[in-house]
Structures are given as structure tokens and as C-alpha cells.
Amino acid sequence: MPIHLPPLSRRSFFKRSALVGAGLSLAPELFAVMHRKEANSWALLADPHIAADPARVQRGINMTEHFKTVSQELLTLSRRPAGVFVVGDCAFNQGEPGDYEALSGLLEPLRGGGLPLHLALGNHDQRENFWKALEANQAAKRPVADRQVALIRSPLVNWFMLDSLETTLQTPGLLGPAQLDWLAKALDANPEKPAVIVVHHNPGMAVNISGLKDTEALFKVIRPRSQVKAYCFGHTHHWNVTADESGIHLVNLPPVAYVFRAEDPAGWVQATARADGMKLELRCVDATHNNHAQVVDLKWRPA
Ligand SMILES: [Fe+2]
Numbered sequence: 001m002p003i004h005l006p007p008l009s010r011r012s013f014f015k016r017s018a019l020v021g022a023g024l025s026l027a028p029e030l031f032a033v034m035h036r037k038e039a040n041s042w043a044l045l046a047d048p049h050i051a052a053d054p055a056r057v058q059r060g061i062n063m064t065e066h067f068k069t070v071s072q073e074l075l076t077l078s079r080r081p082a083g084v085f086v087v088g089d090c091a092f093n094q095g096e097p098g099d100y101e102a103l104s105g106l107l108e109p110l111r112g113g114g115l116p117l118h119l120a121l122g123n124h125d126q127r128e129n130f131w132k133a134l135e136a137n138q139a140a141k142r143p144v145a146d147r148q149v150a151l152i153r154s155p156l157v158n159w160f161m162l163d164s165l166e167t168t169l170q171t172p173g174l175l176g177p178a179q180l181d182w183l184a185k186a187l188d189a190n191p192e193k194p195a196v197i198v199v200h201h202n203p204g205m206a207v208n209i210s211g212l213k214d215t216e217a218l219f220k221v222i223r224p225r226s227q228v229k230a231y232c233f234g235h236t237h238h239w240n241v242t243a244d245e246s247g248i249h250l251v252n253l254p255p256v257a258y259v260f261r262a263e264d265p266a267g268w269v270q271a272t273a274r275a276d277g278m279k280l281e282l283r284c285v286d287a288t289h290n291n292h293a294q295v296v297d298l299k300w301r302p303a
Contacts, residue, residue, distance in 0.1 A: 004150065005107060005117040005134065037114070038079040040156050044269040045070065046087040046200070046234025047255035049124065050106060052098025059258035061266070063092065066256050066285050067106050070268050073283060075113045081270065082154055084115050085161070087234045087253060088122025088200025094169050095126025100133030121148050121165040122200035122235060123173060144182045151186050156273040158190050158227075162199040164212055173201030173235075174213045180221055187225045194273075194300055197222060197231040202252060203244070211235065222248060229300040230278065232271075239265055239282060239291065247301030251280065265291045276300050 054064040074084065091099035107117055119134065121127060127148065148163035160183060164173030175183075187195060203219070204211030212218065222228040223246045230249035238261065239254035254267045267284040277299040284292040 004152075005111055005119070007114040007116055008108070008111040036079050037082055038272070039082050039154065040273040041079065041081040042154075042159075042271045042273075043074055043081045043084040043115075044087065044198075044232055044251075044253050044271050045084060045256050046253035046268075047089040047122065047237055047257055048086060048103070049089055049092050049255070049257040050099055050103040051092035052096060052102050054102060056092065058092070059260075061258045063257045064102070064106065066266060069285050070256055070283075071106065071110055074110060074115065074268075080113070080115060082116070083152065084110060084117050085159070085198055085232075086117065086119045087198055087232065088120045088165070089124045089234060089255075089257075090119060090122070090130065091125050093124050095124060095129050097129050097133060100130055104133055118150065118152055118159075118161055118198075119148070120161050120198060120200055121163050123165060123168065123171055125165055126168045127163075127165060144179050147176075147179050149179055149182060151190070153193075154273070156194065156275060157278070158193045158195045160186065160195055160197050162197065164199050164201040166213070171210045172213050173199075173211065175199070175218060176214070177217075180214070180217055183218075184221045184225075187221070187227065191225070191227055193227065194229045195225070195227045196229060196278075199231070199233055201235050202233050203231065203250065219244070219246075219248075226301065226303050230298060236260075237264065239267075239269075241280065241296045241298075249298045251298075254282065254284075256285070265289045267292075 048067050049063045051063055090103055150161045152159040162175055164175055166174040202211040203215040232251040234253045236252055237255040237259050240252040242250045253269055254265050259266050265284040270281045272279045280296040282291055282294040
């Protein structure tokens with residue numbers, strides 16, 4: 001089953017918060033404010049690397065604190081996004097049950113704030129532990145057995161979330177023929193609306209590949225299907241937006257957690273769709289970062 005965590009009612013949020021010790025301490029007044037939802041706005045998060053121990057620090061940052069900073073910003077937006085994607089590497093390093101318990105607690109305030117969550121897997125996740133910790137909350141059947149795959153519809157974009165976790169702790173990823181076959185059929189069944197692919201691993205054709213091993217097979221599926229406009233991914237912990245030769249935008253999301261290059265931003269991206277494209281706004285954990293609030297405007301390739 002894909003993991004989609006639905007919003008919680010105010011009552012059930014406070015009941016559950018008392019049980020789990022609440023991942024965030026939020027003023028009740030926050031819930032008194034009726035935040036309007038923006039149906040075409042989405043929060044794109046990648047690589048939170050949540051550890052069981054909330055005090056854990058990696059590469060000089062505390063992953064739990066970074067996630068809380070992002071959560072607070074999401075919850076205080078005047079117009080909340082229609083949903084939140086967490087694009088893999090949800091867990092700290094090898095997808096331990098305690099990591100997902102901690103993540104589950106940290107997600108509760110977002111759910112309490114009315115935000116639907118869509119979670120993908122990365123190479124630092126462990127699929128069975130992830131499902132065990134989080135799947136009690138949702139009911140949809142998996143379209144591809146044993147993979148975390150989903151189609152999420154919205155007014156202006158269909159989001160296709162794929163699962164590129166091949167082996168935990170091995171850096172490259174793989175979609176595999178069954179998932180690619182599902183993607184091709186799902187795209188063919190939904191040709192009209194712009195489609196955005198969401199997957200943890202970056203595309204890569206290099207010999208010593210650290211990204212998606214079956215990049216070529218994926219692009220054979222998505223290039224000729226002109227409704228595919230963008231491919232959003234994490235994995236590299238490096239914010240960057242480019243395009244492939246066919247005009248598919250390649251959106252490398254920043255990590256919520258640590259960066260590998262000191263000058264890179266950590267944070268998330270607010271994506272706002274319109275009929276002919278999508279506006280991306282980088283939101284840095286450190287609001288004094290040079291790239292904070294950077295806007296990249298994507299224009300869709302022709303249909
Ligand atoms: Fe990562």
C-alpha cells in the first residue's frame with residue numbers, strides 16, 4: 001500500500017498528541033485559525049533522515065530540529081498546500097523501526113493541521129519497517145505489489161510517486177519493469193493533465209552510477225508521453241533545477257536534513273501549479289541563506 005497519511009481532526013490530533021508526547025508543541029490558537037487550502041500548491045520535502053534519537057546530529061545539524069522548523073513553517077502558512085510529499089530517505093540511515101516511530105510522531109502535527117502526506121522511500125529506508133510503522137493509517141491498495149507507488153490527482157497536475165528503493169544502504173536505486181509498466185499504463189490512462197514524476201533517486205546515465213539505474217528505461221516511458229512535464233527527486237542533497245533534452249524539468253529538491261556541500265541550502269520547496277507550468281519557491285531552514293525564497297518558474301513543454 002502507498003503510505004498516504006490523511007489529516008487528523010482537531011479532536012483526534014490532541015488525543016493522539018497526548019499519547020505520543022507530540023512531535024511539536026503547537027499553540028492551540030494555531031488550530032483556531034481557519035487556514036485556507038491552496039488546491040494547486042504542494043510542499044515538496046526530501047531527505048529528512050529522521051533518527052530515533054531526537055538529539056542525534058549529523059554533519060553538524062540536528063535532523064529533528066530541521067524537520068520541526070519546516071513543519072512550523074508549513075503550519076503557519078496563510079494558505080496551506082493541498083498536500084505534502086516526503087521524497088525518500090525518511091529514516092536516518094538504515095530504516096530502523098525507531099526512526100519511523102520518531103517520524104510518525106513528527107508527522108502528527110502536520111496531519112493535525114489538515115495536511116495530507118505522501119511518503120516515498122529512499123536508499124536509507126527499509127520498506128517493511130516503514131510500512132509496519134505507518135501503514136495502519138491508510139487504506140488504499142498498492143497498484144504495484146511490494147512497491148510504494150501512487151497516483152495523486154489534483155486540479156492542474158497528476159503526481160506519479162514511484163519507489164526507487166532497491167536495497168537499503170546501497171546508494172543507487174531501481175524502479176524495475178513492473179513499476180515502469182504500471183507507470184506507462186497509468187500515464188496512458190491519464191493523458192490530458194500535466195504529469196509530474198516524484199521519485200527519490202536522481203536520473204543518471206553514468207558508468208559508476210549513484211542515481212537511478214534504470215534511468216534510460218524510465219525516460220523511454222516518459223519522454224514520448226508529452227503530458228509528463230517534470231521529474232522531482234532528492235538523494236543528492238543538492239538543490240538544482242535543469243531540464244532534459246525533451247524539455248522535462250529535472251527538479252533536484254534540497255534536503256530537509258544535512259547538505260554535503262557547505263554552501264548548499266537545506267529546506268523544502270513550495271510548488272504552485274498553473275495551467276502552463278509551475279512556480280517553485282525554495283524555502284530554506286536558515287532564512288538568512290542566500291538562496292532563501294529563490295523562485296524558479298517552470299514552463300511546461302508542449303503537449
Ligand atoms: Fe538522503
